[in-house]
Structure formats: C-alpha cells, structure tokens
Amino acid sequence: MAIISLAGVDIDVWEGGSGPPLLFLHGAGGFRPGPAYLDLIGKHRRIIAPSHPGWGLSGLTDWMTRPDDIAHLYLELLDRLGIPQLDIVGTSFGGWVAAELATMQPQRVRRLVLVAPAGVKTGSREELDIPDMFATPAADIEKMLYVEPEKFRPDPAKMTDEELRIMLRNRESFALFAWEPYLHNPKLPHRLHRVTCPTLFLRGAHDGLISAAYTERYAALLPNARTVTLPNAAHVPQMEQPEAFCETVLSFLNSEG
Amino acid sequence: MRAWHFSETAYHLLPPAETYDSIRVSLPNKHYDPAKGADLYHRFLDEWLLAEDEGLDIMLNEHHQTATCVDPAAPLMLSILARQSHKARLLILGNPIANRNQPIRVAEEMAMIDVISRGRLEAGFVRGVPYEISPANSNPVRMNERQWEALDMIVKALTHHDGPMSFEGRFFHNRAINIWPRPYQTPHPPIWISTTSPAGAARVGERGYIQATFLTGFDGTKAIFDSYRSAWKAAGRGDDMPLDRLAYAAMVYVGETEAEAYAGAEKLLWYVTSNKVPPHFAQPPGYVPVEAGVKMLRGAEHPLSAFAKAATVEGAIKAGIMMAGTPDQVVQQIKAVYDHVGGFGHLLNMGQAGFLEHDETVRGIKLFAREVYPALQGW
Numbered sequence: 001m002a003i004i005s006l007a008g009v010d011i012d013v014w015e016g017g018s019g020p021p022l023l024f025l026h027g028a029g030g031f032r033p034g035p036a037y038l039d040l041i042g043k044h045r046r047i048i049a050p051s052h053p054g055w056g057l058s059g060l061t062d063w064m065t066r067p068d069d070i071a072h073l074y075l076e077l078l079d080r081l082g083i084p085q086l087d088i089v090g091t092s093f094g095g096w097v098a099a100e101l102a103t104m105q106p107q108r109v110r111r112l113v114l115v116a117p118a119g120v121k122t123g124s125r126e127e128l129d130i131p132d133m134f135a136t137p138a139a140d141i142e143k144m145l146y147v148e149p150e151k152f153r154p155d156p157a158k159m160t161d162e163e164l165r166i167m168l169r170n171r172e173s174f175a176l177f178a179w180e181p182y183l184h185n186p187k188l189p190h191r192l193h194r195v196t197c198p199t200l201f202l203r204g205a206h207d208g209l210i211s212a213a214y215t216e217r218y219a220a221l222l223p224n225a226r227t228v229t230l231p232n233a234a235h236v237p238q239m240e241q242p243e244a245f246c247e248t249v250l251s252f253l254n255s256e257g
Numbered sequence: 258m259r260a261w262h263f264s265e266t267a268y269h270l271l272p273p274a275e276t277y278d279s280i281r282v283s284l285p286n287k288h289y290d291p292a293k294g295a296d297l298y299h300r301f302l303d304e305w306l307l308a309e310d311e312g313l314d315i316m317l318n319e320h321h322q323t324a325t326c327v328d329p330a331a332p333l334m335l336s337i338l339a340r341q342s343h344k345a346r347l348l349i350l351g352n353p354i355a356n357r358n359q360p361i362r363v364a365e366e367m368a369m370i371d372v373i374s375r376g377r378l379e380a381g382f383v384r385g386v387p388y389e390i391s392p393a394n395s396n397p398v399r400m401n402e403r404q405w406e407a408l409d410m411i412v413k414a415l416t417h418h419d420g421p422m423s424f425e426g427r428f429f430h431n432r433a434i435n436i437w438p439r440p441y442q443t444p445h446p447p448i449w450i451s452t453t454s455p456a457g458a459a460r461v462g463e464r465g466y467i468q469a470t471f472l473t474g475f476d477g478t479k480a481i482f483d484s485y486r487s488a489w490k491a492a493g494r495g496d497d498m499p500l501d502r503l504a505y506a507a508m509v510y511v512g513e514t515e516a517e518a519y520a521g522a523e524k525l526l527w528y529v530t531s532n533k534v535p536p537h538f539a540q541p542p543g544y545v546p547v548e549a550g551v552k553m554l555r556g557a558e559h560p561l562s563a564f565a566k567a568a569t570v571e572g573a574i575k576a577g578i579m580m581a582g583t584p585d586q587v588v589q590q591i592k593a594v595y596d597h598v599g600g601f602g603h604l605l606n607m608g609q610a611g612f613l614e615h616d617e618t619v620r621g622i623k624l625f626a627r628e629v630y631p632a633l634q635g636w
Contacts, residue, residue: 134537138537156554164554165548172543175397179394
C-alpha cells in the first residue's frame with residue numbers, strides 16, 4: 001500500500017503481482033488484499049488497485065460528487081505511474097468508474113472488463129434498472145450479492161473499530177457518489193461508442209442487482225463488447241468463483257482480436 | 258417563558274402495526290382515508306386556534322410519507338393559521354432545508370406567511386430526520402453542509418431589498434434573487450434551528466439563532482444547551498445570554514387528577530411507541546458521523562428508541578421527555594428540567610398525539626394554559 005496524492009486527494013494504492021499492468025477498480029464494498037482472485041490474476045498481471053476517494057484509507061475532498069470525478073483522478077494516477085496503456089477491470093461501482101474513464105481516454109485502455117457494472121440507465125423511467133439498495137433491508141441485499149451470503153456476512157463483533165470505521169465510511173461514500181441519478185450517469189450512454197477496445201461484460205448468473213437484460217443493453221452501447229455469464233455466482237463472482245472468474249478474465253485479456 | 262401548542266397532525270387510524278414493516282416512507286397510502294383525513298386536519302387546526310384563544314403560541318412541523326405527521330407541506334398549514342389566527346406567534350419547526358432543492362422558494366413561503374400574519378412568523382429550519390431522505394430522494398451525505406448553505410441563502414434573500422443579487426454556493430445557485438414579498442419583520446423573522454447534538458448546537462449558538470431541541474430529556478438537553486451557551490459567548494455576544502434563545506420540547510398533558518392526566522399522557526406516548534421504522538430507513542449511510550455509527554454497531558442505541566421499547570408515563574417523566582400530572586405536579590416537573598438544563602425561554606408542548614381525542618386534547622390545553630402557564634411567567 002502506498003499513498004499517492006492526486007489533485008489534492010491522498011489515494012491509497014495497492015500493487016501486487018507481475019506482468020503487464022492492470023488497473024483494478026473495486027466495487028462499493030471497497031478493496032481488501034488477500035482474496036484468491038488477486039493471486040490468480042497477479043501471476044500474469046501487475047495489479048494496480050487504488051481505493052476510491054472516500055473508501056479504505058483514501059481521502060476525499062468537497063468537490064468530488066460523481067464517479068467521473070474518480071475517473072479523472074485515475075487518469076492522473078496513470079500519468080504519474082507512466083503507463084500509457086493498460087487493461088482495466090472494474091467491478092460493480094468500479095465498473096462504472098472504469099466505463100467513465102474509458103470514454104475520457106479510449107486509447108488508454110487496451111482491454112476492458114466490466115464485472116456487473118453500474119453506470120447507465122437502459123430501461124423505462126417507470127422502473128428502476130437496479131433495485132434501490134438504500135431502501136432494501138440488509139437481509140435482502142446480501143441475497144442479491146451472493147449465492148451463499150452466510151460466507152461473506154460481516155460480523156461487527158469480530159471486526160476492529162478501524163475495520164468498522166472503514167466499512168461505514170465505504171457505505172457513506174457509496175451513497176455520496178451513487179445517490180442521484182441513482183447508479184447512473186445519463187450522459188454516459190452517449191459517450192460509450194468511443195470505447196472501441198475489446199470489452200468483456202462479466203456477470204454472475206444469480207446477480208440480484210445487475211440483471212442479464214441490463215447487461216446486454218449496456219454492452220450494446222459499446223461497439224466491441226461481448227457478455228459472459230458465470231454460473232454459481234451472483235454480484236461478486238470474483239469472490240464466489242475465483243478460479244472461473246480469473247480463467248475467464250485472463251483468457252479474454254490474453255486473447256487476440 | 259412562552260409555551261407553544263404542538264401537534265404532529267398524525268393519522269393514527271392504521272391497521273395493526275404487525276401488518277406493516279414501517280410507519281414511515283413505505284406505508285402504502287391506501288391506508289389513508291381522505292374523508293377521515295379531512296376531519297383530522299380541521300380538528301387539528303381548531304385545536305391550534307383554541308390554544309391561541311387560551312394564550313398559547315402555535316407550533317407545527319413537517320414530515321413526509323408518514324402517518325406520524327401528515328403535514329408534508331408545513332407552510333401550507335401555517336398559511337391557513339396565518340389567516341385564521343390573530344395574535345399567536347406562528348412557529349414552523351421546521352423547514353427541512355437540506356432536502357429542499359430551492360432555498361429561495363422557502364424564503365418566499367416564509368415571507369408570505371410573515372406578511373399575511375402581520376409579522377407573527379417564527380421561521381424554523383431543520384436538517385430533517387433520517388427517514389426524510391428517501392421521500393425527498395435527498396443524499397444523506399453532506400446534509401449539514403447543505404442545511405447551512407441553504408440557510409445562508411435564505412437569510413440573504415430575506416434581508417436584501419435593493420434588487421437582484423446572486424448566490425453561487427457549493428450546492429445552491431441563483432443569479433437573480435429578489436423575493437416578493439419581503440418579510441414583514443425586520444431584518445427577518447426570528448430564526449430557530451432544531452438540533453439533537455451538542456456539535457450542532459455550537460453552530461447555532463455561534464450565530465445566535467434560537468436553539469430548539471426535541472425530546473432530548475434532562476441530560477441530552479443540558480449537553481446541547483451548554484454547548485450553545487459556550488458558542489454564543491465565544492462569538493462575543495456577551496455573558497448574559499437571554500433565555501429566549503433556548504427551547505425545550507416535551508409531551509405535555511395536564512389533568513384535574515393525576516389519574517386523568519396519566520390516562521391522557523398514556524395516549525400521547527403513541528408518538529414514541531408507534532415509530533416503527535426498519536434500519537434501512539432509520540440509518541441511511543452518512544446520516545450520522547462514522548464514529549457514531551461505530552458505536553451503534555457496538556450496541557449503542559438512540560435514547561428515544563431505547564425508551565420506546567418499554568415506554569411508560571413514569572419513565573417518560575423521569576427522562577424529562579414528558580410532563581404529566583396535576584397542574585402543581587406539572588409545574589414541578591417543568592421546574593426540575595428548567596433548573597437541570599440551566600433555564601430556557603420556550604416550552605414546546607406536544608399536546609396532542611395518536612389517540613388523544615379532541616375533547617381530551619382541549620381539556621389538556623385549557624388546564625395547562627389556565628393552571629400551569631401562569632406559574633411559568635417571570636421564569
């Protein structure tokens with residue numbers, strides 16, 4: 001972990017693995033080193049994983065309100081690290097940030113993986129594309145996130161105060177950035193056609209938040225995107241099916257054409 | 258000491274609580290019968306006017322998508338009272354300005370009511386309770402900042418009279434602020450802010466606005482008032498802070514006998530016991546500071562929520578959130594909190610709630626006004 005100051009914001013950047021660079025953008029729950037998927041991908045890629053502003057140990061400033069603010073920050077991060085082009089994997093909320101970033105500098109993205117991404121509104125104004133996470137009981141949310149929620153349920157009694165602080169701050173920052181328009185940027189669909197790199201939309205078959213129809217409509221906004229569904233996983237396939245997840249992601253990143 | 262009659266204008270005619278998840282935000286409005294609702298609105302307006310006749314002032318508030326307080330546009334209710342009442346001060350406590358997109362519209366509403374009532378408006382502003390977030394689709398993060406910026410804009414709109422001026426803040430922007438009418442009172446109606454934390458009170462004290470609390474009891478209120486007094490003095494306003502800067506809120510019911518008072522007070526407790534709200538509405542992310550959130554995850558509970566689990570009239574009196582009894586007893590109860598918190602200039606009486614019927618409410622108001630209120634004069 002290293003703190004890098006970007007536009008006056010201290011960002012906590014984790015690096016691991018070796019190989020060509022890969023920017024990993026975490027979801028609403030934040031980033032923690034340790035899970036198997038990081039080791040599996042790290043065997044083939046140098047992973048650069050910043051904690052978004054307001055998440056983990058990263059700072060936050062007053063002017064930041066939307067995910068495109070975060071994307072601008074990460075373009076500066078890539079400048080700072082001297083990386084002209086790289087692969088990007090964004091999960092959930094991080095997929096939204098990745099999509100924003102890719103529209104800003106399409107040439108910077110070699111290949112793009114969006115795992116159950118938010119970011120666009122594809123359906124009718126009369127219905128939510130994504131269930132309202134802020135108006136749903138926690139017991140229902142965890143079933144949308146995981147096939148086996150009991151394996152991933154946080155237990156405050158076993159967490160340190162610092163861990164609780166980070167969890168609560170992550171939730172707060174997610175609300176700040178995702179609140180309105182809810183989990184989407186109305187302008188993003190009109191910018192995604194510029195993202196011409198090969199793009200993979202990856203979704204767990206049991207995802208209760210990001211539906212198959214939403215994923216298909218989202219992918220159709222990019223000229224060179226395909227979709228893959230992973231069985232026995234919900235919204236967080238990298239945690240529930242790390243081997244299948246990494247195999248799919250790496251085979252996409254390593255393929256030609 | 259001024260006393261204010263306050264009712265949340267609840268719609269209490271609900272199905273059994275076990276049949277719904279939440280009395281706020283998501284309770285379907287099919288449970289609201291507009292015919293009964295109309296009767297209730299007229300009844301509550303009558304009660305405020307009767308309180309005025311008895312010498313009390315008038316207070317109302319605003320909540321959204323809830324049966325506990327069917328007053329989602331409090332300035333509308335207050336505008337009726339501005340016309341129908343004649344002498345009472347009219348306190349709206351308050352405008353939930355962290356959740357209003359147009360502060361200038363709020364300034365216009367306040368100015369209109371002030372003019373119609375010929376200068377009787379007391380303009381209160383609140384951040385809004387957590388359950389107001391969803392109905393307003395309002396971001397729970399940075400609410401305090403929005404509240405204070407909105408208030409600055411409103412005060413600017415109320416106090417400038419020489420044509421259009423601008424305000425470009427973090428959250429709110431107008432390039433041509435020039436409200437008509439301007440307020441009746443100069444420089445503006447008295448401003449009240451409600452808060453339940455000492456940190457919030459420090460900001461109110463610094464600016465010298467009137468500090469209201471809401472069912473914060475003996476110790477909670479003392480901490481808030483102490484913080485207010487310190488900030489008031491630190492801002493260079495002198496050592497003698499007038500008591501009219503502070504307002505204490507409690508459920509109040511006076512009876513001829515203790516038994517009669519307790520029977521009425523028992524019905525008032527509906528206000529705390531009916532507040533069934535699930536955590537995703539009661540604790541939106543970012544509403545409380547992270548440190549407070551950690552304490553809650555470690556088992557800390559809001560004092561009022563803890564009280565509601567085993568609410569009794571005796572317990573409420575002991576906690577300082579209720580005054581109930583014979584006139585003498587109620588005077589003593591008020592005296593006890595008054596001395597404990599260092600005095601206050603306003604008593605905000607929740608004199609009606611839940612199943613307390615009209616005749617019972619009227620009896621309580623009259624007994625308070627005639628037998629208790631005179632004893633509070635000169636405090």
